[in-house]
Every structure is written in structure tokens, then in C-alpha cells.
Amino acid sequence: MSVLRRFLRTPEAIAGAIILAALFAMALSASLFFPGDPQAIAGPALLPPFQDWGLPLGTDRLGRDVLAELFHGSRTSLAVGLAAAAAALVIGAIVGTLAGFAGGLVDEVLMRITDAFQTVPSFLLALAFVSVVGPSLGVVVVAIALGAWTGPARVARAEVLSIRERDYVAGARVIGMHPLEIAFREVLPNALPPVLALSSVIVAAAILTEAALSFLGLGDPNRVTWGGMIAEGRTVLRTAPFLSVIPGVALVLTVLGVYLAGEGVVETTAVRRSLS
Amino acid sequence: MSSPLLAVSGLAKGYHRGGKAIAAVDNVSFAIGPGETLALAGPSGSGKSTIARLVLRLVEPDAGRIAFEGDDFLALNGAALRARRARLQMVFQDPLAAFNPRATVARVLNDPLRIHGIASRAERPRRIVALLERVGLSPNLASRAIHEISGGQRQRVAIARAIATKPSLIVLDEAVSALDVSVRGDILKLLLDLQTKERIAYLFISHDLGVVRAIAHRVVILDAGRITESGDARAVINAPQSAIGRELVAATPKLHRTTAP
């Protein structure tokens, strides 16, 4: 049975996949449907949704098209979420592999650094980093990754610790393979599955952190973000709640979609492993 | 005997378990000549596998000396040790566990050729075919994944990997114990053929005295990390002098094929 078919057998996975597909479609088609600057004024201010079919979700305080902002905002959320999670997983996997494989002092030093990062709340860390370095897309990605790599590092280390005792690692040493090649070519690929299982949680958390930073005005000022939209709508929450509710719902659905799809993938691979 | 290929003297290794120091290997000395098979036999926990790992520098000894090809093997480190490993290879008991689960046959054989610069990138595929043919496997197997081939084929691939770097000594750690009997005989024949033609010495670790008697020149019998007896394999097994030697012989299943009714 194909992996895809097994994946699509769980309803949660299907729901997650549909949401994610819609999100990617939004992000990819944003400049197709809304070629202009989403931050340009498109009509009268504070037009409620479903009034004007040219502006289906209405406009904000400055008369900007909410739907256009939503589409363009999905790009930021996805880009930051995926990039930050990828960075966190790569850093975590490398640190964890080095610590687990080298052992001794290297392990001790790397794991104490990991502890240090883990004791600081990751959101505060991101907040401090962005306020010092200044907000831009790249900085936000790094800031989020800084607080998220410790989980993957710990999981990778635990996995590497068990793998390095296996015969095939001894075999690689016997044929004279360099320790770094053993660590990254022989051990790491086999330690990855449980680390990758964390990715859905990390992507979801990264999207939320990005939204929170933007909400506090620490997002990239040149891009539309959902967090920024919520913050923007906050001032007119009583008169025009849709301005905060619409990006809020989009955020919730996105995080839910990422999480459900991620669970589906984990479930699918777990079944495959237990079968083999 | 000319100067030994491998000379081990006073080898010791202890472990700590629950605050108690346990000697896994205690003052063990032996030598192997070129093209010779020395068997290490003994019950489980006798230290024979630890000795294999010590000789291969997979584990560092607490005390003792290992001379290999005339050099102090324990003095080698880093790149020098990795380079010398070409001459001292190993075949494991479980051929499935001995390879990266994601590896293909070609990759397994490519690694030693690449690491020791034995063949250029362009020449390696031809070398891999030659190695497969040398161990009696079809070259078509090269593209297969390790987990797709049979246990006997895997052990042949393990032997091919071991001989890829033209070693003078191969440590065989229970290398035929997990194989089906019909496959085991062929693998033993292959090992003997390699020994005759390439003059490879074997450190043959086994708990099976029948197999030891069939292929080893000499045998060392171990118990609780110490050598209790050693000598010509057939002489020792036919008339063991130590208590553990006698026990091992007595415990070996005997097939009485001539006791027909």
C-alpha cells in the first residue's frame, strides 16, 4: 500500500492536508489575485465584509483590502514558520548529533548550552533578539529558531546515543571512516525520524511566535502579517471586530492544519516502521 | 614461526557494574602468524568478543600491548590509525546489524575503496564488481539495498567489504553463527579460499567447537576473561586439559550418524 494512501486514510490527516493545501494556494496565488501592493488603499475605510463584492472581506481603518492582506499575510506566516522550523531542526540535529556522538566534554558543553537556551522562555528570547537587531524577515526567522532548536537537539542526542552502540557504527570505524562522516552520514540520517516528528509542533509554534512578534510591532514593517493585522484591528475592536477576527481565525486554522497534517505523517511513518 | 602478524600481551579490560569492578579481559596474551587462523573459544562472558573489540581499537584496553605488523598498534591515533585500519578488518555476527540500514551493496563496498584511496571514482564500480565476484555474488546485486538480500548474501558482502582494503588480518566475531547450516559451509569454504590465496590471517571468535576444529590452526580457550588453555585446535579439542575446555567439548551436540538400528 502506498504511503499516500495510508496517509489519506485518517480523517485528521485529510483535514490537515486540505487546510495546508488551501494555505499554500493562497500564498502562491497572492500576487496573481492581488497583484498590487496589499498595503495600498483600495476603498473606503472600515467597510464591513460581504458588502462590496470587489472587497469581499471589507477594508480596514485605512481602507486597505482585508482579503488582499490575508492572502499576502499567509506568505509571511508560511515563510517564517517553515524557515524558522527548518533552521531549528537543522541546528538541533547537528548539535544533538555532535553531543551524542562525541560524548565526554563536547557533550557536556553542548548540552549545558542547550540547557541555558531552554531555561530562557523562547518568546522572550525572540523578543529581545528582534528588539536589539531590528525587525526584518531574516531576523525574525533567526529569533524564532533560537528558541526552538533545543527540543530537536535533545531528541537527536538521545537517538544518536542508542545508534552509536550499533554494530554498523563499529563497522564504519573499522573501515577507517572519519568520525565526522560517521556522525553525519551514517548516524544522523537514521536518527532523524523522531526529530522530524517534532516538526509539526515546531512549525505551528513558529507561526504563532511570528504572529505574536508582529502583533507587538516587531515584525518586518514592509510585509503584511496576520499578527500585524490583528494588532491593527485592536483599536477598533468594538466597532469592527471582523478586522481582528478574520486574521485570528486564519491563524488558528493554519496552526490546526499544520498540526493535523504533521500528526498524520507521524502516524503513517509509525505504521510503516511497525510493519517492516 | 616468523615474526607474528599480531602479538597481544598482557591485555586487560575491566568494567564497572553496580560499583563492582569486573575484569572482562584479564592478562591475555597470544600471537597470530601471517595466514594463520587462531580461534578464541569460550562460554558467553568469557571475554572473547571484548578481545575482538580491543584488538580492533573499538574499545581501549586498561593495560597491555598490541603489536600489529611489527608496530605498536596502541600508539596509533587519528588519521594514522584510520589508515592502518585498512590492514585489520572485521566481520560481525549479525550481517544485518553490521550495515547501515539505508545502505546499498554498492555503497557498502564503495566506502572502503574511497576512504583508503584504493581506486579512483571512475574505477570503483569495476572494483565493486570484482569484489562481488570474488565472494561468489552476482554483480547485479550491487544496486540492491542491504535489507533486500538474504542473510548468506549479506555475510558475503561483509566479507567483500573486509577484503576490499587488502587486509592481513580479519577478525571474525561469530561470523557464521547466525547463518543457516547450508550457507555456513559455503562461507567457511570462501574464508579458507581467501586465506590460501591472499594469505589472510583470521582471529576467529566462536562458541562452536565443531566449527573451530574444522577451520582453525590453533585455539585459545577462555573463561572469565582469562586464557585457560591454548594450542593446536585439533589437539586441544580432542583432548582438552582445562575444566572449561572439557565442559565445552561435552556440551557440544553430537550427531551419531552411524548408530543405525
Added chain:
Amino acid sequence: MTALLSIRDLSVAYRGNGREALKNINLDVAAGERIAVIGESGSGKSTLALVIAGLLPPSARIEGHIDWQTTEFRSSHSFAPPSVLPEMSGRTEGAKDRQPKFVPLGGRDIGLVFQDPSASLDPVMTVGKQIAEVAHTHLGLDWPQAFARAKTLLERVRLPDPDAAMHAYPHQLSGGQKQRVAIAAAIAASPKLLIADEATSALDTIVQAEIVSLIRQLVAEDGMTLLFISHDIALAAELADRIAVFRHGELVELGTTAQIASAPHHVYTRALLDAHIGLDTEPMLRRAGASV
């Protein structure tokens, strides 16, 4: 001698690969006999153990049937509920016997010992409790009685210090000791049939010989029937009255141990015997060029 169980036209296929693990097996096991099933990997010998014990996964396709000599069991136990292994009776070809069929219960009527005792023992339960649990569940003993029985069993399997072992956890014991505990648990409910599936393969020669002699003694004392599954024809010959040789899921030869060892009919049996390397085998090493 009466047959304890009769296997008729039994075929087993696992889902996934269409290949049959067992093909059309017919085999009678007499009450009280020691029968060895030998074969190499893929011969179906372990599948035979599982199908007899009723432990095949539900997805396995089973054809044919296994008939049990009910009177053999009635003497010691009440009837097993016929609900055990319903798929077996349900799929029996030609459902000629309508009456509820006797199906023995693993653990109570059949004792099982596997290759890896670490895998069959619960790592977080004391050895005494694990054995007592079998007696409590299947013999209906109350806990003090069950623990007393466990202690007796540990003595019978000759563990060095039964009192200490009662409170020990499996990881505190050696491989051979764990296998003794597994045997004690297997015979705790006085089963009629003891199945040992490669029970000594993970052990060294000396411990293997001890376990084999222990099994021989226990089987004789309790009048159990023994199904000894092994890849080692010499070991099987030392223990069994009869030997069944399996290959690729088929029963290729069945005979008394003496006949199989001395006058095998089948080419494969002869090949297995020739492949055996014992202490009297002609050494393969030619000494001509040896320097020693």
C-alpha cells in the same frame, strides 16, 4: 500411542506476501513424545509453533485444521472456551464437525518458550510474580498459593538461589537464568504440550546443554509432550524421539531420530546432515601450507 494433536492439510499464509509459510502439512504428535521440528530460516518451523499455540496474527490465512485429543486435556483441566481462536474453526475446510471444537489455551494447555527470554519476560515485574501470575490465572490458585508454586518451580528449573530470584527482575539475571525463568513460567500451569521455539539458540554451548537437559528432565517428570523447534539437527537428535524436517513451508521428511540421522530418505535431510560440523567432522582446513 494416542495422538495429542493431529494436523491435517494445514496451510498458512501471511497477508502482505502471498507466499505460503506452511503448505499442506500433515503431522500427528503423539501424547508424551518428544518431537523435533528442524529447518532453516524460511522453513515455516516457527509458524508451525505459532499456529499450534493459536498465536498467529488475525490477518494470517489458515486452511486445514488441527484436531486435539480432548481426553488428554480433560484429565487435568476443564474445557477451554471454544471462543479461543474462532477464526481457526470458522475457516476449517468442510465444516463436518458441528459440535463445539476443543481448542487448547496458550499458557494453560500449551507452554511456550521462545528464543529470547528478555522479550518474553516483563522487565518491570519480579520473576516470582510473573510465574505466580500464570498459576493464579490458569489454575485458580490464590496469591499465596501461586507464589508458593512459583518458588517450587524456580527450584525445579534449578535457579541457583530461588528465594532471591523470586524478588529479582529479569535484567538482574543472566541469559541462561532468564531462560530458566521463562521455562518455569511456561510449565507453571502444568501444560500438556511444551513448545520450545529455538529456546537455546541465543545461549552459549554450555548453557544450551544445561537447558536441554533441564527440558528433558521436566518433560519426563511431568509427562509433557515436547515440540522442540530448532535449526540444529544435532541438538534435535540429542533430545527428540522423532524429527520432522521442514523446508520452504513443506514437511519434507518425518522419521525416528535414528532413521533420520542414519538413513535419511530425502536429499535435503542428507544435505542438512552433511552440512553439520561436529567434533568428529573431517576438518576443512588443509594443513599443507600452514606454518605452525
